[in-house]
Amino acid sequence: MLSERTIQIIKSTVPVLEKHGIHITKRFYQLLFTAHPELLNMFNHANQSQERQQAALANVVYAAAQHIDKLETLLPAVKQIAHKHRSLGVKAEHYPIVGEHLLLAIKDVLGEAATEEILQAWAEAYGVIAKVFIEAEAEMYQQSEQQQGGWTGFRGFRVENKVKESDVITSFYLVPQDRGALPSFEPGQYVSVKMEIPGEANTHIRQYSLSDAPGKPYYRISAKREDAIGGKPEGKVSVYLHDQINPGDILWLSTPAGEFTLDQQDSKPVVFISGGVGLTPLVSMLNTIVDNRPDRPVTFIHAARNGNAHAFKQQVEEVANRSPQVSVYWCYAKPTDQDREINAYDREGYIDLPWLQKVIPTKEATFYFCGPVPFMKTVYGFLKEWDVAEAHIHYEFFGPSGSLENPEEATLKNVVPQHEG
Incomplete structure (x- = not known):
């Protein structure tokens, strides 16, 4: 547990992190990779060059500072991040290295404003949070290796x-x-x-x-x-x-990982909404439902540029044709002439709320969606406007994640780094 004094100091740094967080994380990665170039083998270099990873880490640090007095609220996010770390091969010995260079970056960027008291408070807080991650990941490594057919590493x-x-x-x-x-x-x-x-x-x-x-x-x-x-x-x-x-x-x-998963005990109707390559995890969920739960209604909605960019169309339509529980709808932003000739889609242009309300039988369903971030923000906004319960909304970021909500509503839930595709 953190002392009350440490909590107060950490929370006092929230405005500073909001202003300087991205500068701290950029400096952190510079220091880290200079001292430990071998860690470049674990990181996505494209995300580094585009500063997506730096922004994601800045959001994580900012959210952690916001919620430092309620560490229990961080546990769901810890599990998500731990899945990613386990899949990358992050080990307990990496955490002291990260902590050392994070503190150095804070000191470099903030200068005299980073007093010894502030640095000590962050060192204490980082130690507590790191311990939670290390323990969670140790359990995941053990489960990964001991399951039937399991392994560690690659x-x-x-x-x-x-x-x-x-x-x-x-x-x-x-x-x-x-x-x-x-x-x-x-x-x-x-x-x-x-x-x-x-x-x-x-x-x-x-x-x-x-x-x-x-x-x-x-x-x-x-x-x-x-x-x-x-x-x-x-x-x-x-x-x-x-x-x-x-x-x-x-x-x-690596062995499979991730928290964006189908709740197979849920009996509510399910709605899948995807854009582009975001349909890949949803196709897995769809195939699982039709194999195991032929009584559960499914609405599958996919948005693509046109038929040439539409993956798994034939497979999903075959599933729907043999499974009366499944309804499918295609939305093409810019259909080709051939798409129009064969009526390959249900909607031209972009998804909007009135159309979703027309094709989805009920909002009392469980929603899963995935795709490019602008697409996800739009879908999330529609579901909130429709008053879909937050507990029934599930989504996945590909790449370092951001927030689908207003910045002031950000939590670790929506700043967890996720995967690529």
Whole structure:
């Protein structure tokens, strides 16, 4: 437990963190990677160069300071972040390194304003929070290894099949290289993929949702190709996957992780709303429901640019055709002439609330949604405007997350770093 004096000091730094948080985290990563370049093997370099990871960490530190007097409220977020850390291979010995360089960054950025009392308070608070993470992750490592077919670290998987799902999304069917057992997973979870790309100084780790139901003799991931656009560089891992990885090649995977999962005990109708590659975890959830709960109504809504960019359309429609419980709706922002000719979509343009209210039978449902951040903010706003209960709203960020709410409403729930696709 933290002393009352420490809590008061930490909370007094909230306005400073709001103003200088991003400068502190940028300096933190500079110091960290200079002293420990080996840690570059764990971090997404694109997120670093675009300062997305720095912004996510700044939000986490800010939210932690806001809620330092109610540490129990941080526990759900701790579990989410611990899943990510476990999938990356973060260990207990990394925490003192991070703490040391975070304090150095605070001192560098704030200068004389970072008094010894403030630095000591943050050191004490960091120690308490780090202990919670270390214990949570130790338990996850143990569970990961001891489950049937489980392992620690990264395990070799052979690419059994490679399937182009759309112009930009390709699926990879993966089976254990050692022919051993394959652990089950919760629908919606992801795996970390560790890549060694020729010519690159560091390994690269990315997270990809498992896009089929558990219980299959394979894992399936479905990756979006991220080409260079404007000043945004190409996604090194996604481009390498699409261009260079073929059947017979080996990928190195962590055990499945993640908290954005289907509640299989829930009996309410379920609504899935996705944009772009955000449909991958929702397809896993859909396939699981039709396999195990044929009595549970499902509404599946997907937004894409057009039919060329629409992955899994045929598969989802086949599921709906054989499953009376499932209704599907497609929204295309810019349909092609062929899309119009064959009536390939239900709505042209963008999703809006009146249309959602028309196609969704009831707001007394459980909602899962995923996609680009602007899309998610829009969907979240519609659900709140419709007075959908917060407890029935579930979403997933791909990449370092932000907030779908107003900044003053930010909590650790909506600043947790998540995965890539």
